[in-house]
Amino acid sequence: MIIYGPVPSRRLGQSLGVNNIPPKFCSYSCAYCQIGITKNMTIQRKAFYEPEKIFSEVKLKITQLKENGKHLDYISFVPDGEPTLDKNLGITLDMLKKLNIKTAVITNASLLWMDEVKADLSKADWVSVKLDAVNEEIWRQIDRPHGRLRLESILDSIVAFSKSYQGTLVTETMLVSGLNDRTEHFESIAKQIAKIKPEKSYILVPTRPPAENNIYRATSERLIEAAGIINSISGVNVECITEDDTEQGFFFTDNIAQDLLNITSVHPIREEIIQHYFQVKKADISILNELLEQNKIAEYIYEGKKFYKRNLNNAYKE
Ligand code: SF4
Structure with missing residues (x-):
């Protein structure tokens, strides 16, 4: 299944996820990535799934949601990798327009220097671009980019796209303790945001199990300082997203x-949330145990909480 959710999103409301990239094709291997280490590091765009297949799965899910009286705010491309690596992204976004639901793409923006990526993203109603660092060394430490990528051309292309x-x-800027949470980092990011003039600048912290063990969220004090600096230098509204998911809004x-496999593939879920839905659905908890025994999902502890996450090594052997 290429579709998952809907899942609740602070930024997008009820969001139906489109997983248009298999695990894990990405141009970055962010130290905090909740999907895990990038196994297929690439900047080569290619076709992964037929746009017609994505369209028919989305349409089917929307019918299902309507039958259950569920509301949807966005169809969002938040896959197991970088969504703009899909060379059919623009065609798919065009097809989805027929459904009259807004579309969103969360991208790391590393391929925005390509004209075809700009053209594809321009078809979405809402686009989030990653801006974790403006300093080359910090960018390499936190986002761990493909060797052929150049930070300067990425930053310039984001500004050009914004115009x-x-x-x-x-x-969106992910703040990781000890990596990009110093005052000078906030100031340089703020100056870049001033050039982009986005509708909003989101500051996030890792709230789900990251790719690397030594990754910790920036403290509340650092977040407050970051928000203040970004707002005062760029004049842009800043919102911090630091909370855990709640039981509300998953479907x-x-x-x-199957739903668990689809959602945990891109979105690790806390134990309490899974237990809640097993109760709501009156489902047997042995289903979860079987998935664990079959090694299809795995348990992780992060910040003292238990999460379940899809074991992506097995995801495409089925
Ligand atoms: S966080 Fe996004 S950009 Fe970074 S490695 Fe994961 S999928 Fe790629």
């Missing part, structure tokens, strides 16, 4: 095992 893009553009069908 032509007609939809809602936001930036599980009666096929709870």
Whole structure:
């Protein structure tokens, strides 16, 4: 299944996820990535799934949601890797327009220097671009980019895109303790945001199990300082997203095992949330144990909480 959710999103409301990239094709291997280490590091765009297949899966899910009286705010491309690596992204976004639901893409922006990526992203109603660092050394430590990528051309291309893009553009900056949470980092990011002038600048912290063990969220004090500096230098609204997911807003069908695999593939879920949905659906907890025994999902502890995450090594052997 290429579709998952809907899942609740602070930025997008009820968001139906499109997983248009198999695990894990990405141009970065961010130290904090909740999907895990990048196994397929690339900047080569290619076709992964047929746009018609994505469209028909989305359409089917929307019908299912309507039958259950569920509301949807966005169809969002938040896959197992970098969504703009899909060379059919623009065609798929065009097809989805027929469904009259807004579309969103969360991108690391590393390929925005390619004209075809700019053209594809311009078809989405809402685009979030990653801006974790403006300093080359910090960028390499936190986002761990493909060797052929150049930070300067990425930063310039985000500014160029911001001037032509007609939809809602936001930036997102993940603050990791000891990596990009010093005052000078905030100031340089703020100056870059001033050039982009997004609708909003989101500051995030890792709230789910990261790719590397030594990754910790920046403290509340650092977040408050970051928000203040970004707002005062750029004049842009800043919002911090630091909370854990809650039980509200996930959508599980009666096929709870398949839903769990689809959602945890891109979105690790806390134990309490899974237990809540097993109760709501009156599902047997042995389903979860079977998935664990079959090594299809795995348990992780992060910040003292237990999470379940898809074991992506097995995800595409099925
Ligand atoms: S966080 Fe996004 S950009 Fe970074 S490695 Fe993961 S999928 Fe790629």
